[in-house]
Amino acid sequence: MRKFTEGFYAYAFAMAVCLAGVGVFLLITPQSRTERIPAVDYSFALADLRRTAPYQVWAPERVPEGWVPTSSKATKEKGTATWRLGFATAKRPDADRSHAMLAQSNEQPAAGFASRLANTSQVTGTVQVGGVSWEQRVREDKDQRSLVRVLPDVTIVVTGTASWEELSTLAGSLKQQEKITS
Template identity: 85%
Template sequence: MKRFTQGFYAYAFAMAVCLAAVGVFLLITPQSRTEHIPEVDYSISLANLRRAASYQVWAPERVPAGWVPTSSRATDEKGTATWRLGFATAKGPDDKRAHAMLAESNEKPAAEFANRLANTSTVTGTVRIGGVSWEQRVREDKNQRSLVRFLPDVTLVVTGTASWEELSTLAGSLRQQEKVTP
Protein backbone atom coordinates (compact mmCIF):
# COMPACT_ATOMS: atom_id res chain seq x y z
CA MET A 1 0.00 0.00 0.00
CA LYS A 2 2.88 2.36 0.75
CA ARG A 3 4.24 2.21 -2.79
CA PHE A 4 1.07 3.91 -4.18
CA THR A 5 1.23 6.83 -1.77
CA GLN A 6 4.91 7.77 -1.67
CA GLY A 7 7.80 8.40 -4.05
CA PHE A 8 8.26 9.01 -7.75
CA TYR A 9 6.15 6.08 -8.95
CA ALA A 10 3.19 7.21 -6.89
CA TYR A 11 3.51 10.70 -8.38
CA ALA A 12 3.75 9.33 -11.93
CA PHE A 13 0.75 7.05 -11.35
CA ALA A 14 -1.35 9.96 -9.99
CA MET A 15 -0.41 12.12 -13.00
CA ALA A 16 -1.33 9.32 -15.42
CA VAL A 17 -4.75 8.91 -13.75
CA CYS A 18 -5.37 12.69 -13.97
CA LEU A 19 -4.33 12.88 -17.63
CA ALA A 20 -6.50 9.88 -18.48
CA ALA A 21 -9.49 11.56 -16.79
CA VAL A 22 -8.89 14.80 -18.75
CA GLY A 23 -8.58 12.80 -21.99
CA VAL A 24 -11.87 10.99 -21.37
CA PHE A 25 -13.55 14.32 -20.55
CA LEU A 26 -12.33 15.90 -23.80
CA LEU A 27 -13.48 12.91 -25.82
CA ILE A 28 -17.03 12.90 -24.47
CA THR A 29 -17.57 16.68 -24.34
CA PRO A 30 -19.27 18.02 -27.47
CA GLN A 31 -17.00 20.38 -29.43
CA SER A 32 -18.47 23.12 -31.59
CA ARG A 33 -16.48 24.13 -34.64
CA THR A 34 -19.02 26.66 -35.84
CA GLU A 35 -18.50 30.38 -35.43
CA HIS A 36 -20.80 32.15 -33.01
CA ILE A 37 -21.01 35.92 -33.32
CA PRO A 38 -23.58 37.62 -31.10
CA GLU A 39 -25.93 39.68 -33.27
CA VAL A 40 -27.69 42.81 -31.99
CA ASP A 41 -30.75 44.64 -33.25
CA TYR A 42 -29.72 48.28 -33.39
CA SER A 43 -33.14 49.65 -34.38
CA ILE A 44 -34.00 50.67 -30.79
CA SER A 45 -30.71 52.56 -30.33
CA LEU A 46 -31.27 54.24 -33.67
CA ALA A 47 -34.85 55.24 -32.81
CA ASN A 48 -33.77 56.62 -29.41
CA LEU A 49 -30.93 58.58 -30.99
CA ARG A 50 -33.23 60.01 -33.67
CA ARG A 51 -35.44 61.36 -30.86
CA ALA A 52 -32.64 62.63 -28.61
CA ALA A 53 -30.02 64.00 -31.00
CA SER A 54 -30.03 67.67 -31.98
CA TYR A 55 -28.71 66.66 -35.41
CA GLN A 56 -30.08 64.41 -38.15
CA VAL A 57 -28.65 60.98 -37.48
CA TRP A 58 -26.79 58.97 -40.13
CA ALA A 59 -27.33 55.19 -40.31
CA PRO A 60 -26.40 52.42 -42.73
CA GLU A 61 -29.15 51.84 -45.25
CA ARG A 62 -27.94 48.41 -46.28
CA VAL A 63 -24.74 46.56 -45.42
CA PRO A 64 -23.27 43.72 -47.50
CA ALA A 65 -24.48 40.17 -47.06
CA GLY A 66 -22.61 38.36 -44.30
CA TRP A 67 -22.04 41.45 -42.16
CA VAL A 68 -23.27 41.03 -38.59
CA PRO A 69 -24.14 43.97 -36.30
CA THR A 70 -22.35 43.10 -33.05
CA SER A 71 -22.74 46.21 -30.90
CA SER A 72 -24.82 49.35 -30.66
CA ARG A 73 -24.61 52.02 -28.02
CA ALA A 74 -26.30 55.41 -28.11
CA THR A 75 -25.74 57.98 -25.39
CA ASP A 76 -27.06 61.48 -24.79
CA GLU A 77 -25.18 63.35 -22.09
CA LYS A 78 -25.49 67.10 -21.56
CA GLY A 79 -26.65 67.69 -25.13
CA THR A 80 -23.92 65.54 -26.70
CA ALA A 81 -25.46 62.61 -28.54
CA THR A 82 -23.13 59.80 -29.61
CA TRP A 83 -23.78 56.51 -31.36
CA ARG A 84 -21.35 53.64 -31.89
CA LEU A 85 -22.46 50.81 -34.15
CA GLY A 86 -20.10 47.86 -34.65
CA PHE A 87 -20.07 45.16 -37.32
CA ALA A 88 -18.23 41.93 -38.00
CA THR A 89 -17.63 41.96 -41.74
CA ALA A 90 -18.20 39.02 -44.06
CA LYS A 91 -15.52 36.35 -44.10
CA GLY A 92 -12.62 37.15 -46.38
CA PRO A 93 -10.53 34.82 -48.54
CA ASP A 94 -8.57 33.84 -45.42
CA ASP A 95 -11.86 32.73 -43.79
CA LYS A 96 -11.56 35.48 -41.16
CA ARG A 97 -13.77 38.41 -40.32
CA ALA A 98 -12.68 41.98 -39.70
CA HIS A 99 -14.40 44.66 -37.67
CA ALA A 100 -15.90 47.96 -38.76
CA MET A 101 -17.59 50.61 -36.65
CA LEU A 102 -19.64 53.71 -37.33
CA ALA A 103 -19.25 56.38 -34.67
CA GLU A 104 -21.11 59.67 -34.86
CA SER A 105 -21.45 62.53 -32.46
CA ASN A 106 -22.08 66.24 -32.13
CA GLU A 107 -19.28 66.38 -29.53
CA LYS A 108 -17.26 69.60 -29.60
CA PRO A 109 -14.55 70.09 -30.54
CA ALA A 110 -15.25 67.73 -33.41
CA ALA A 111 -11.56 67.13 -34.12
CA GLU A 112 -11.02 65.66 -30.63
CA PHE A 113 -13.86 63.18 -31.17
CA ALA A 114 -12.45 62.15 -34.57
CA ASN A 115 -8.88 61.87 -33.24
CA ARG A 116 -9.99 59.72 -30.29
CA LEU A 117 -12.02 57.31 -32.42
CA ALA A 118 -9.40 57.07 -35.17
CA ASN A 119 -6.59 56.78 -32.59
CA THR A 120 -4.63 59.35 -34.59
CA SER A 121 -4.84 62.94 -35.72
CA THR A 122 -2.71 62.35 -38.83
CA VAL A 123 -4.61 62.57 -42.12
CA THR A 124 -2.96 60.28 -44.68
CA GLY A 125 -5.19 61.16 -47.63
CA THR A 126 -8.73 61.75 -48.83
CA VAL A 127 -11.17 59.62 -50.77
CA ARG A 128 -14.49 60.37 -52.46
CA ILE A 129 -17.32 58.04 -51.48
CA GLY A 130 -20.79 58.62 -52.82
CA GLY A 131 -19.74 62.00 -54.16
CA VAL A 132 -18.46 63.35 -50.83
CA SER A 133 -14.94 63.65 -49.45
CA TRP A 134 -13.73 61.62 -46.46
CA GLU A 135 -10.38 61.92 -44.67
CA GLN A 136 -8.31 58.73 -44.47
CA ARG A 137 -6.32 57.99 -41.33
CA VAL A 138 -4.17 54.97 -40.45
CA ARG A 139 -2.86 53.69 -37.13
CA GLU A 140 -0.43 50.97 -38.27
CA ASP A 141 0.47 49.61 -34.83
CA LYS A 142 -3.21 48.87 -34.13
CA ASN A 143 -4.02 47.71 -37.70
CA GLN A 144 -6.71 50.40 -37.71
CA ARG A 145 -7.98 52.32 -40.70
CA SER A 146 -10.42 55.23 -40.41
CA LEU A 147 -12.58 57.41 -42.61
CA VAL A 148 -13.61 60.76 -41.10
CA ARG A 149 -16.21 63.24 -42.33
CA PHE A 150 -16.87 66.56 -40.62
CA LEU A 151 -20.34 68.01 -41.13
CA PRO A 152 -21.63 71.27 -39.61
CA ASP A 153 -23.65 69.52 -36.88
CA VAL A 154 -22.13 66.01 -36.62
CA THR A 155 -18.85 64.16 -37.07
CA LEU A 156 -18.88 60.72 -38.73
CA VAL A 157 -16.07 58.21 -38.19
CA VAL A 158 -16.00 54.82 -39.92
CA THR A 159 -13.13 52.83 -38.43
CA GLY A 160 -11.81 49.36 -37.71
CA THR A 161 -9.58 46.53 -38.86
CA ALA A 162 -11.66 46.11 -42.01
CA SER A 163 -10.12 46.85 -45.40
CA TRP A 164 -10.42 50.25 -47.06
CA GLU A 165 -12.96 48.72 -49.44
CA GLU A 166 -15.13 47.44 -46.57
CA LEU A 167 -14.91 50.74 -44.68
CA SER A 168 -15.80 52.62 -47.88
CA THR A 169 -18.80 50.33 -48.35
CA LEU A 170 -20.03 51.13 -44.84
CA ALA A 171 -19.44 54.86 -45.34
CA GLY A 172 -21.23 54.74 -48.69
CA SER A 173 -24.25 53.01 -47.14
CA LEU A 174 -24.87 55.85 -44.67
CA ARG A 175 -28.09 57.80 -45.17
CA GLN A 176 -29.40 60.70 -43.18
CA GLN A 177 -32.40 59.70 -41.07
CA GLU A 178 -35.44 61.84 -40.48
CA LYS A 179 -35.61 63.52 -37.09
CA VAL A 180 -38.25 61.99 -34.81
CA THR A 181 -40.04 64.46 -32.59
CA PRO A 182 -40.77 63.26 -29.07
Protein backbone atom coordinates in the same frame (compact mmCIF):
# COMPACT_ATOMS: atom_id res chain seq x y z
CA MET B 1 4.89 -1.15 -3.49
CA ARG B 2 6.04 1.81 -1.47
CA LYS B 3 8.03 3.19 -4.43
CA PHE B 4 4.85 3.45 -6.45
CA THR B 5 2.92 5.53 -3.88
CA GLU B 6 5.63 8.03 -3.01
CA GLY B 7 7.94 10.35 -4.90
CA PHE B 8 8.25 10.73 -8.63
CA TYR B 9 6.35 7.57 -9.61
CA ALA B 10 3.33 8.59 -7.54
CA TYR B 11 3.39 12.04 -9.11
CA ALA B 12 3.67 10.61 -12.64
CA PHE B 13 0.86 8.11 -11.97
CA ALA B 14 -1.43 10.84 -10.57
CA MET B 15 -0.75 13.06 -13.59
CA ALA B 16 -1.49 10.21 -15.99
CA VAL B 17 -4.81 9.50 -14.26
CA CYS B 18 -5.76 13.22 -14.39
CA LEU B 19 -4.82 13.53 -18.07
CA ALA B 20 -6.77 10.38 -18.92
CA GLY B 21 -9.81 11.86 -17.14
CA VAL B 22 -9.51 15.11 -19.08
CA GLY B 23 -9.13 13.17 -22.33
CA VAL B 24 -12.29 11.13 -21.66
CA PHE B 25 -14.17 14.33 -20.77
CA LEU B 26 -13.10 16.01 -24.03
CA LEU B 27 -14.13 12.96 -26.05
CA ILE B 28 -17.65 12.73 -24.63
CA THR B 29 -18.44 16.47 -24.46
CA PRO B 30 -20.23 17.73 -27.58
CA GLN B 31 -18.31 20.50 -29.30
CA SER B 32 -19.54 22.90 -31.93
CA ARG B 33 -17.19 23.97 -34.68
CA THR B 34 -19.54 26.64 -36.02
CA GLU B 35 -18.90 30.28 -35.32
CA ARG B 36 -21.54 32.01 -33.21
CA ILE B 37 -21.56 35.76 -33.14
CA PRO B 38 -24.48 37.25 -31.22
CA ALA B 39 -26.23 39.92 -33.27
CA VAL B 40 -27.78 43.00 -31.73
CA ASP B 41 -30.86 44.86 -32.89
CA TYR B 42 -29.86 48.50 -33.19
CA SER B 43 -33.23 49.74 -34.44
CA PHE B 44 -34.32 50.96 -30.99
CA ALA B 45 -31.18 53.03 -30.45
CA LEU B 46 -31.50 54.41 -33.98
CA ALA B 47 -35.16 55.37 -33.47
CA ASP B 48 -34.35 57.01 -30.13
CA LEU B 49 -31.52 59.03 -31.66
CA ARG B 50 -33.68 60.07 -34.59
CA ARG B 51 -36.12 61.42 -32.04
CA THR B 52 -33.71 63.08 -29.58
CA ALA B 53 -30.34 63.82 -31.22
CA PRO B 54 -29.67 67.49 -32.02
CA TYR B 55 -28.50 66.46 -35.51
CA GLN B 56 -29.81 64.27 -38.30
CA VAL B 57 -28.52 60.78 -37.64
CA TRP B 58 -26.67 58.73 -40.25
CA ALA B 59 -27.26 54.97 -40.39
CA PRO B 60 -26.34 52.13 -42.74
CA GLU B 61 -29.08 51.56 -45.26
CA ARG B 62 -27.86 48.08 -46.05
CA VAL B 63 -24.70 46.29 -44.97
CA PRO B 64 -23.05 43.57 -47.03
CA GLU B 65 -24.14 39.95 -46.79
CA GLY B 66 -22.55 38.22 -43.81
CA TRP B 67 -21.94 41.34 -41.73
CA VAL B 68 -23.23 41.03 -38.17
CA PRO B 69 -24.11 44.02 -35.96
CA THR B 70 -22.39 43.19 -32.67
CA SER B 71 -22.79 46.33 -30.56
CA SER B 72 -24.85 49.48 -30.38
CA LYS B 73 -24.43 52.14 -27.75
CA ALA B 74 -26.07 55.56 -27.71
CA THR B 75 -25.21 58.13 -25.05
CA LYS B 76 -26.61 61.57 -24.39
CA GLU B 77 -24.87 63.97 -22.03
CA LYS B 78 -25.19 67.77 -21.74
CA GLY B 79 -26.49 68.31 -25.26
CA THR B 80 -24.06 65.87 -26.86
CA ALA B 81 -25.44 62.73 -28.50
CA THR B 82 -23.07 59.94 -29.53
CA TRP B 83 -23.83 56.63 -31.21
CA ARG B 84 -21.41 53.75 -31.75
CA LEU B 85 -22.48 50.83 -33.93
CA GLY B 86 -20.08 47.89 -34.28
CA PHE B 87 -20.02 45.15 -36.91
CA ALA B 88 -18.19 41.89 -37.50
CA THR B 89 -17.49 41.84 -41.23
CA ALA B 90 -18.19 38.85 -43.44
CA LYS B 91 -15.88 35.87 -43.09
CA ARG B 92 -13.43 35.79 -45.97
CA PRO B 93 -11.85 32.63 -47.38
CA ASP B 94 -8.33 34.02 -46.88
CA ALA B 95 -8.83 35.70 -43.48
CA ASP B 96 -10.91 35.86 -40.32
CA ARG B 97 -13.65 38.37 -39.73
CA SER B 98 -12.62 41.94 -39.10
CA HIS B 99 -14.33 44.64 -37.11
CA ALA B 100 -15.82 47.91 -38.32
CA MET B 101 -17.52 50.60 -36.29
CA LEU B 102 -19.65 53.59 -37.17
CA ALA B 103 -19.38 56.38 -34.61
CA GLN B 104 -21.09 59.75 -34.81
CA SER B 105 -21.46 62.66 -32.46
CA ASN B 106 -22.03 66.38 -32.22
CA GLU B 107 -19.24 66.57 -29.61
CA GLN B 108 -17.12 69.69 -29.81
CA PRO B 109 -14.44 70.12 -30.82
CA ALA B 110 -15.14 67.77 -33.72
CA ALA B 111 -11.42 67.19 -34.28
CA GLY B 112 -11.07 65.83 -30.74
CA PHE B 113 -13.87 63.31 -31.23
CA ALA B 114 -12.45 62.19 -34.59
CA SER B 115 -8.91 61.85 -33.23
CA ARG B 116 -10.05 59.89 -30.17
CA LEU B 117 -12.07 57.40 -32.22
CA ALA B 118 -9.39 57.03 -34.90
CA ASN B 119 -6.65 56.83 -32.25
CA THR B 120 -4.69 59.38 -34.25
CA SER B 121 -4.98 62.95 -35.44
CA GLN B 122 -2.70 62.30 -38.43
CA VAL B 123 -4.58 62.52 -41.74
CA THR B 124 -2.86 60.25 -44.28
CA GLY B 125 -5.01 61.06 -47.30
CA THR B 126 -8.53 61.41 -48.61
CA VAL B 127 -10.83 59.07 -50.48
CA GLN B 128 -14.06 59.58 -52.40
CA VAL B 129 -16.89 57.32 -51.26
CA GLY B 130 -20.20 57.77 -53.06
CA GLY B 131 -19.10 61.17 -54.33
CA VAL B 132 -18.24 62.40 -50.84
CA SER B 133 -14.73 63.12 -49.54
CA TRP B 134 -13.56 61.28 -46.39
CA GLU B 135 -10.26 61.73 -44.53
CA GLN B 136 -8.16 58.59 -44.18
CA ARG B 137 -6.28 57.94 -40.94
CA VAL B 138 -4.11 54.97 -40.00
CA ARG B 139 -2.82 53.73 -36.67
CA GLU B 140 -0.34 51.03 -37.73
CA ASP B 141 0.53 49.71 -34.27
CA LYS B 142 -3.17 49.00 -33.58
CA ASP B 143 -3.95 47.73 -37.12
CA GLN B 144 -6.66 50.40 -37.25
CA ARG B 145 -7.89 52.26 -40.30
CA SER B 146 -10.38 55.12 -40.14
CA LEU B 147 -12.50 57.25 -42.43
CA VAL B 148 -13.56 60.61 -40.99
CA ARG B 149 -16.16 63.05 -42.23
CA VAL B 150 -16.76 66.32 -40.39
CA LEU B 151 -20.10 67.97 -41.15
CA PRO B 152 -21.42 71.22 -39.68
CA ASP B 153 -23.61 69.47 -37.06
CA VAL B 154 -22.08 65.99 -36.71
CA THR B 155 -18.76 64.16 -37.02
CA ILE B 156 -18.85 60.66 -38.53
CA VAL B 157 -16.04 58.14 -38.06
CA VAL B 158 -15.95 54.71 -39.70
CA THR B 159 -13.09 52.79 -38.12
CA GLY B 160 -11.74 49.35 -37.27
CA THR B 161 -9.47 46.52 -38.31
CA ALA B 162 -11.51 46.02 -41.48
CA SER B 163 -9.88 46.67 -44.85
CA TRP B 164 -10.17 50.02 -46.61
CA GLU B 165 -12.63 48.41 -49.01
CA GLU B 166 -14.84 47.19 -46.15
CA LEU B 167 -14.71 50.55 -44.37
CA SER B 168 -15.57 52.32 -47.63
CA THR B 169 -18.50 49.95 -48.11
CA LEU B 170 -19.83 50.83 -44.65
CA ALA B 171 -19.28 54.55 -45.25
CA GLY B 172 -21.02 54.29 -48.62
CA SER B 173 -24.04 52.59 -47.05
CA LEU B 174 -24.70 55.52 -44.70
CA LYS B 175 -27.86 57.50 -45.33
CA GLN B 176 -29.10 60.50 -43.43
CA GLN B 177 -32.19 59.54 -41.43
CA GLU B 178 -35.24 61.75 -41.16
CA LYS B 179 -35.89 63.24 -37.75
CA ILE B 180 -38.78 61.65 -35.85
CA THR B 181 -40.91 64.39 -34.38
CA SER B 182 -43.66 62.48 -32.61
